[in-house]
Amino acid sequence: MTMLIQGGTVVSSTGADPAEVLIDGGQIVAVLQPGSTLAASAEVGAERVIDARGKYVIPGGVDCHTHMELPFGGTFASDDFENGTKAAAWGGTTTIVDFAVQSFGENVQASLDAWFAKAEGNCAVDYGFHMIIGDVNDESLKAMDVLIDEGITSFKLFMAYPGVFLSDDRQILRAMQQASGNGGMIMMHAENGIAIDLLAEQAVERGETDPINHGYVRRSELEGEATHRAIQLAKVGAAPLYIVHLSASEALEQVAIARGKGANVFAETCPQYLYLNLEDHLGAPGFTGAGYVCSTPLRSKHEHHHADLWNGLRTNDLSVVATDHCPFCMKDQKELGLNDFREIPNGIGGVEHRMDLIYQGVLQGEISLPRWVELCATTPARMFGLYPKKGSIQPGADADVVLYDPEATWTISADNHHMNMDYSAYEGFEIQGRVDTVLSRGKVIIEGGEYRGSKGDGQYVRRGLSQYLL
Secondary structure (H helix, E strand, O other), X not given: OOEEEXXXXXXXXXXXXXXXXXXXXXXXXXXXXXXXXXXXXXXXXXXXXXXXOOOEEEEOEEEEEEOOOOEEOOEEOOOOHHHHHHHHHHOOEEEEEEEEEEOOOOOHHHHHHHHHHHHOOOOOOEEEEEEEEXXXXXXXXXXXXXXXXXXXXXXXXXXXXXXXXXXXXXXXXXXXXXXXXXXXXXXXXXXXXXXXXXXXXXXXXXXXXXXXXXXXXXXXXXXXHHHHHHHHHHHHXXXXXXXXXXXXXXXXXXXXXXXXXXXXXXXXXXXXXXXXXXXXXXXXXOOHHHHHOOOOOOOOOOOOHHHHHHHHHXXXXXXXXXXXXXXXXXXXXXXXXXXXXXHOOXXXXXXXXXXXXXXXXXXXXXXXXXXXXXXXXXXXXXXXXXXXXXXXXXXXXXXXXXXXXXEEEEEOOOXXXXXXXXXXXXXXOEEEEEEEEEEEOOEEEEEOOEEOOOOOOOOEOOOOOOOOOO
């Protein structure tokens, strides 16, 4: 179907201008000057004209950090690929990159196949995969080269969770050396998990078992130390490094120093680290704080983490905003840790709210309108080999387009979100701006307050290498 999006302001990573977007065959074929002869001709020939007056027309969001159906702590993330990607669509995200998991002793290809089986035919929006390498050995290192050819070009390692995912420095360096040879991106969960486990054990021995202790033991200094160590190992291994879910000023400082020296080091943060805090949320009365248990943890409002992270988004020392979407319900899931914070499944659901929450930063004067698009769509697409098909409104790109109403006002609540969760981490947040219409490869999937897509609309996307590597 030929469509013309007419009357809106097209926002890209470089600016915002009135323009009309012509779509055919699931792709953008032209971006036209309003009132031009070409625009008039396109209007006559279009099978459908979408009125975007008063709306921003932006590329569909790219969330490069989600965990659908992730097994964790004896349970599974409560969003499967079908429901989680529907929620993403409601929030203006049209592409996710999820994490396939190789656990210790498992074959990498078999692990990846299991994730393909979960996603195939179920997704509402397009999807790709990173690969978690939970067992670095000769076989898994060779598999990294094979996966590059299959369009999986990034590999996540953990410096946390001893006995589950943690890789020691020898294993990390070997994986980095492998990535140096094949062009892949190493993604790192940077916390000193061995030290954290000691502090957690000591806290429980003292009877300190409430959820807030999750934040107390996962100290910001230990995130900073691990980030520094990861950067130095990447320097030795000559590999690019992407720090996931950065939450602490100490970690950001290490990234800024490395980038100032020209290193191939990048980092993301997430909305929870910009808006939520240890005292009010993780430390909420009773067991309520369990809903805010995530790793890295929420940081203290009495320190400078929030302000530093917003500044990092302005300076580009933080290049991406992702979600680390890993939802669990309070009942029967978070409640596993009623008597011990170490047993609370780690994760917050947010795939539906990222675009709205970061748009509040535009209204607050923290970032510009083009920077909003850059952080949430264009840079993640470039960072992980999806650009220019994703993350942009230009001829040849997939017609993943969002009409965003900057004047709409509403309140986030578990009563109105579409994620499979029995609470909302952002309950009561008053939002200005809202997704109005969503197109995925030219198909309207959100319109008029209704989901108009179908199960399996989303397709697997083979990714190329990062465009940011030197």
